C-alpha cells in the first residue's frame with residue numbers, strides 16, 4: 001500500500017493504518033465489534049476472492065474508504081479460502097476491555113496465519129504434512145529446514161551449493177510456504193514463486209530465539225543452527241505464542257535416501273496423478289490403507305524418501321511379513337488403531353492452547369488402546385522374531401486423569417461449562433449442588449404457588465433482562481390473592497410477569513453458582529490441559545511408533561491383497577523380476593487382465609533397448625520397473641511372482657508428456673536437460689528410464705542423439721537403463737554393445753487387424769505398426785491407404801530415403817476423379833493443396849507430419 005497521510009483520518013482509521021504498516025504483505029482482519037473488517041486494497045482483494053460485497057466507510061476524508069467484512073464467528077471459512085489462494089492473514093483483535101479503554105480501544109495483531117502456519121483442524125488435509133520450509137545460503141552450501149507446526153516435526157539438512165538440487169529438495173518437501181532472507185536473490189525463488197505458486201515470506205533474523213535453544217542443542221554445525229533459527233524466528237513472530245511442541249531438529253542428508261528429482265516423482269505419479277492431480281490413481285493411493293492420519297502421513301513421507309540402507313529396508317520387510325503371517329494379531333491391532341486419533345496434531349493443539357475438551361476425549365480414547373496394542377506387539381516380536389520398537393509408554397496415569405476429569409459429552413466451547421465430571425473437584429460439586437438446589441426450590445415454588453392461588457397455568461420463566469419471573473395469564477389475574485408479594489415486571493398481551501424477593505434471592509444464588517462453576521470449570525480444564533502438556537515429548541514419541549506400525553500394517557494388507565512378494569535384495573547388480581506388474585494399472589483395470597512381464601538384467605546386462613508398436617505397453621513396462629524399485633526400497637513388497645533387486649541410489653526418468661518444470665523451454669530442450677541431468681549424476685548403481693529420447697527432433701538428429709546417449713551410458717556410467725525407442729535401426733546396437741539387450745513388446749497382426757499382446761520378449765521388434773495404430777484411431781480410409789502406399793515405397797527403397805522424384809505430390813489420390821471433376825475446388829481445398837505442395841516432407845518428424853495431416857484434414861472437414 002502506498003504511504004498515506006494519516007492526519008486526515010479518524011482516530012480509528014489512523015490506528016488501522018499504523019498497524020497495517022507492519023503487515024504490508026498480509027490481509028489485515030481488523031476487529032470491529034462482531035466483524036473483521038478489511039480496508040483499502042485489502043478490501044478489494046478480499047471482496048473479489050471471497051465474493052463478498054465491497055462497501056465503504058466514512059473515515060474522516062472526503063471519500064469513503066473501501067471496506068468489506070466477515071462476521072467474526074464465521075471467519076474461519078473465509079480465512080481458509082484466502083490461505084488456499086496463498087494469501088497471509090493478520091488477525092487484529094481488541095486487546096483491552098472496551099469498558100476500560102480511554103479513547104479508542106487498543107488493538108493489535110495477535111496472530112499471522114499463513115499457508116505454512118495454519119493450525120486449524122479443517123484447514124489442512126489430515127493425511128498430508130503442512131510443511132513450512134526455509135533456505136539459508138552459506139559459502140559452500142545451502143541450509144534447508146522444514147517444520148510442520150501442526151505436528152511439531154522439524155528437519156534440517158545441508159545441501160551442496162547447486163541450484164537444481166536446491167529446487168528439487170524444496171519441491172520434494174512439498175511445503176506450503178518458503179521463508180528466506182530478503183537478500184536471498186536466486187533464480188529458484190522466482191521459479192518457486194511464479195511457476196509453482198509457493199508463498200514466499202521473509203525473515204532476516206538468524207540469532208537464536210530465547211526459549212528454543214533445546215531444539216538445536218544437539219547440532220554441532222552452526223550452519224544448521226542458523227537455518228533452524230531463521231525458521232523458528234519466523235514461526236514465533238507470526239504465531240506470537242509459545243511453541244513448545246516443536247520437536248528437536250532431526251538432521252537428514254539427501255544421501256541417505258534414494259534420490260529422485262521432482263520431475264520423476266511427478267511423472268511416476270507417486271503421490272498424485274499427472275493429469276487430474278488427484279491422490280486416486282497414484283502409488284500412494286494404492287499403498288495407503290492406514291488406519292490413522294499419522295500412518296497416512298508417514299507413508300507419504302516414506303514414498304518421498306525411499307531408503308538405501310539394506311538393513312533398514314529388511315527390517316521393514318520382516319515386520320510386513322510378520323503381519324502377513326500373523327494376520328490375527330494384525331486384525332486386532334488394526335481394530336484398535338481405528339480408535340486412535342491424530343496424536344501428533346492433538347499434542348500440537350494442546351501445546352498451542354487451542355485444544356478443547358473433545359480433543360482431550362480423543363486423546364483419552366487413543367490412550368485406552370495403547371496397553372493392548374503394546375501387548376500384541378510384544379507377542380509379535382517374540383513369536384515372529386520382529387523388531388518392532390516398543391520403547392513407548394502406556395500412559396496409565398494420564399489416562400486416569402482424563403478419565404476422572406473430562407466429561408464424555410463435553411461441548412466444543414470452553415466457556416459454557418459441562419467440561420468437568422462430577423466428583424472431580426469438591427468446590428465445583430458444591431457450586432453445582434447450590435445451582436441444583438436453587439432450581440429445585442423454584443420447582444417447589446411453582447407447585448406451592450399453584451396450590452395457594454389455584455391458578456393451574458402459573459409458571460416460572462427466565463429471560464436475560466430480568467432473570468426468573470412468575471407468569472400468570474391475564475384471564476386468571478382475578479384469582480391472585482391480594483396479599484401476594486408479587487412485584488409486576490412486564491405486561492404482555494395475554495399475561496403478566498412478576499418477581500418476588502425470594503425468587504430474586506434464589507436467582508442470584510443459582511446464577512452466581514453457575515457463573516462461578518463455569519469459570520472454575522474453565523480453570524480446571526486449562527490446568528488439566530497443562531498437565532497433559534507435560535507428557536508432550538512422550539506422546540510425540542508414541543505417535544511416531546504408532547504411525548510406523550500403522551504404515552507397516554498397511555504395507556502388509558496391500559501386499560497380501562495384491563499378491564506382492566518380498567524382494568530379495570542383492571549386493572550384485574542383478575535385476576530378476578518374474579511376472580512383474582504395474583501395481584496401479586493392474587488395480588484400475590476392469591475388463592482386461594494385466595499381462596505380467598519379466599525384467600531381466602543380469603550382471604552382464606545394463607541396458608534394455610525396448611521396441612514395439614505404439615500403445616503396446618513400453619512406457620507401462622518401464623514405469624512398472626521404477627515403481628517396483630520404489631516399493632522395494634520403502635520396505636513394501638512388490639508386484640511380481642519373485643523379484644531379485646539391487647539397492648539403487650538414484651532414479652532418473654524421462655517418460656511421457658513434456659513437463660513444465662523449467663518454464664519457457666521447448667519439449668525437446670527439457671528432454672535434453674533431463675538427459676543431461678541423468679548423464680551427469682547417475683552412477684553404476686542408478687536406474688535410468690528413458691522413453692523415446694530424441695523423438696522430438698528430426699529423425700536423423702534424434703536417432704544419432706539416442707545412439708550416442710545409449711553408448712555413453714553403456715561405456716561411462718553403466719547404470720541399469722531401460723530405453724524405449726521407435727528407431728528400429730538402434731536395435732543393431734546389440735551387436736556392438738555387449739551389455740545391451742534388445743527386448744520388444746509383442747503385438748499380433750491378423751488380416752491387417754492389430755492386437756496388442758503387451759508381452760515383453762527378448763529380441764527386437766520386426767515392425768512398428770504405426771499405420772495400424774492410426775487405423776485404430778479411425779483416421780480416414782483414404783489417408784491410411786495413402787500412408788500404406790508411401791510406406792511400401794519407403795520400405796522397397798534400399799537407402800530408406802525417398803528421392804524427390806520418387807514422390808510426386810500431384811499424384812496424391814484422396815478421392816475418385818469424378819468426385820474432384822464434379823465439384824470445383826473451394827478456397828479451403830485450394831489452401832490444403834497449396835500447403836501440401838509447399839511442405840518439404842523430408843524435413844518433418846513423423847509427429848510433425850501427423851500434425852500437418854491432422855490440420856489439413858480438419859480444414860477439409862470444416863469445408864463440408
Ligand SMILES: Nc1ncnc2c1ncn2[C@@H]1O[C@H](COP(=O)(O)OP(=O)(O)OP(=O)(O)O)[C@@H](O)[C@H]1O
Nearest residue numbers: 593594595596613614615616617618619620621758
Ligand atoms: N502389461 C500390460 N497388460 C495389460 N495392458 C497393458 C500392459 N501394458 C500396457 N497396457 C495397456 O496399454 C496402454 C498403452 O501402454 P503404453 O502407454 O505403455 O504404450 P507405449 O508402448 O508406451 O505407447 P507409445 O509408444 O505410443 O508411447 C496402457 O494404457 C495400458 O492400458
